[in-house]
Amino acid sequence: MIQDHSPGKNWAGNYTYRAEKLHRPSTIEQVQEIIANAPGVRVLGSRHSFNDIADSSELITLEAMPEDTVVDHAANTVSFNAALKYGRLVETLSAEGVALHNLASLPHISVAGAVATATHGSGDTNGNLATAVAGLEIVTSGGEVIEASRGKPDFDGLVVGLGALGAVTRITLDVEPAYEVRQRVFEGLSWEALFEHFDEITSCGYSVSVFTRWGRTADQIWVKSRVMEEPERVEGDLFGAVAAAVDRHPILGLDATPCTPQLGRPGLWSDRLPHFRMGFTPSSGEELQSEYLFPRRYAVEAIEAVRNLADRIQPILQVSEIRAVAADRLWMSMNYGEDTIGIHFTWKPEGDSVEDMLVQLETALAPFEARPHWGKLFNADATAIAPLYERMPDFIRLVERLDPRGAFCNSWLRAHVLSES
Numbered sequence: 485m486i487q488d489h490s491p492g493k494n495w496a497g498n499y500t501y502r503a504e505k506l507h508r509p510s511t512i513e514q515v516q517e518i519i520a521n522a523p524g525v526r527v528l529g530s531r532h533s534f535n536d537i538a539d540s541s542e543l544i545t546l547e548a549m550p551e552d553t554v555v556d557h558a559a560n561t562v563s564f565n566a567a568l569k570y571g572r573l574v575e576t577l578s579a580e581g582v583a584l585h586n587l588a589s590l591p592h593i594s595v596a597g598a599v600a601t602a603t604h605g606s607g608d609t610n611g612n613l614a615t616a617v618a619g620l621e622i623v624t625s626g627g628e629v630i631e632a633s634r635g636k637p638d639f640d641g642l643v644v645g646l647g648a649l650g651a652v653t654r655i656t657l658d659v660e661p662a663y664e665v666r667q668r669v670f671e672g673l674s675w676e677a678l679f680e681h682f683d684e685i686t687s688c689g690y691s692v693s694v695f696t697r698w699g700r701t702a703d704q705i706w707v708k709s710r711v712m713e714e715p716e717r718v719e720g721d722l723f724g725a726v727a728a729a730v731d732r733h734p735i736l737g738l739d740a741t742p743c744t745p746q747l748g749r750p751g752l753w754s755d756r757l758p759h760f761r762m763g764f765t766p767s768s769g770e771e772l773q774s775e776y777l778f779p780r781r782y783a784v785e786a787i788e789a790v791r792n793l794a795d796r797i798q799p800i801l802q803v804s805e806i807r808a809v810a811a812d813r814l815w816m817s818m819n820y821g822e823d824t825i826g827i828h829f830t831w832k833p834e835g836d837s838v839e840d841m842l843v844q845l846e847t848a849l850a851p852f853e854a855r856p857h858w859g860k861l862f863n864a865d866a867t868a869i870a871p872l873y874e875r876m877p878d879f880i881r882l883v884e885r886l887d888p889r890g891a892f893c894n895s896w897l898r899a900h901v902l903s904e905s
């Protein structure tokens with residue numbers, strides 16, 4: 485079992501982990517022993533969160549554990565070491581002819597970290613990535629190994645666990661037969677067309693994103709369609725937005741080489757659903773991110789409320805993305821209970837100005853019951869967040885039951901979740 489002394493920084497480089505130890509166990513027995521002996525501990529995923537959610541006095545990476553990926557064709561599931569990144573997982577899935585229902589904007593993140601924070605892609609009928617979880621193996625703070633599966637008591641509380649319930653060592657996800665997707669980008673969408681045709685636009689493909697800089701037009705629509713189920717759009721425009729004639733990057737003016745192929749060229753689901761390709765730096769690389777998700781019924785009003793702040797947002801913004809996520813029953817999911825729209829912000833790396841902007845954005849979005857993305861930057865504290873999550877009291881009870889000594893409790897959890905304790 486190897487131990488490093490400096491976990492270093494997160495992906496964006498805006499947060500330096502305070503943990504003094506980073507353990508690298510290679511067996512489940514070692515994971516049990518480390519956890520049972522640690523006063524404070526968390527599992528570190530692929531470090532793509534923008535805040536201190538993953539920090540503690542000691543950290544564990546599960547990257548040295550065997551991948552042990554097993555596809556069960558009869559059950560339509562795949563099980564694997566929870567530290568696996570989506571990019572690696574899809575290699576096995578593709579070889580086996582199966583697929584996941586959706587992916588986030590990049591394949592570089594760990595499955596456990598994505599699931600723990602309710603990370604999502606887009607699509608009116610697509611739940612977030614955590615909704616694909618059919619089973620979990622968790623090492624709790626007493627060093628005990630528990631198995632949980634869909635349909636069992638408390639399962640809906642365990643999945644989006646915010647890293648607070650224990651170390652997730654194995655994950656089982658639903659799979660379906662592999663499918664092909666084609667992607668097209670349409671440019672110059674007007675705000676009037678977006679508001680008038682909002683439902684038609686978000687439902688015009690399997691996964692749809694609107695990228696905007698809150699300027700004169702709403703700008704780009706990225707439409708990802710399943711080749712077999714959805715007819716190709718050939719008219720050349722979409723509610724007045726014109727089909728791009730070359731591949732585009734979501735941030736206008738940036739080289740599109742890191743982006744997944746567009747122009748309607750069919751390809752495997754895993755090569756089209758993320759915006760960014762494995763093997764390339766996703767997004768712009770030098771950035772901060774925030775995202776707020778609110779019930780779909782508020783979509784137009786909430787987007788208008790953000791648009792009213794455009795002149796303050798634009799100087800520090802690289803790009804925003806508007807996505808749809810289907811409702812789920814996972815207690816701590818940002819999509820719990822109702823179909824949801826997310827407004828995402830990729831900021832320039834200007835921490836102080838971004839922090840200031842988040843206060844203004846949260847005030848503007850408060851009437852729309854906006855939930856901040858757990859893995860990104862936000863300002864709201866536990867008192868502001870508690871009313872947004874009906875099952876929060878149940879989640880806090882689950883934390884207390886599985887982790888009575890508070891080993892997985894960190895300052896992020898105390899600040900943003902544990903208002904009742």
Ligand SMILES: Cc1cc2nc3c(=O)[nH]c(=O)nc-3n(C[C@H](O)[C@H](O)[C@H](O)COP(=O)(O)OP(=O)(O)OC[C@H]3O[C@@H](n4cnc5c(N)ncnc54)[C@H](O)[C@@H]3O)c2cc1C
Pocket residue numbers: 495496526527528529530531532533534537538539546566567588589590593594595596597598600601602603604605646647648650651652653766767773857859860
């Ligand atoms: C460039 C970029 C693009 C992104 N795109 C999207 C997007 O399209 N959609 C979206 O919703 N989000 C997106 N995100 C946010 C990202 O998906 C989340 O922050 C996610 O949590 C990152 O996973 P991670 O493995 O890096 O987690 P980390 O930051 O390492 O950890 C996050 C949390 O997961 C917990 N955790 C990790 N592994 C385990 C485990 N094995 N057991 C228990 N707890 C664990 C940690 O303790 C921590 O609480 C993006 C982030 C970046 C940097």
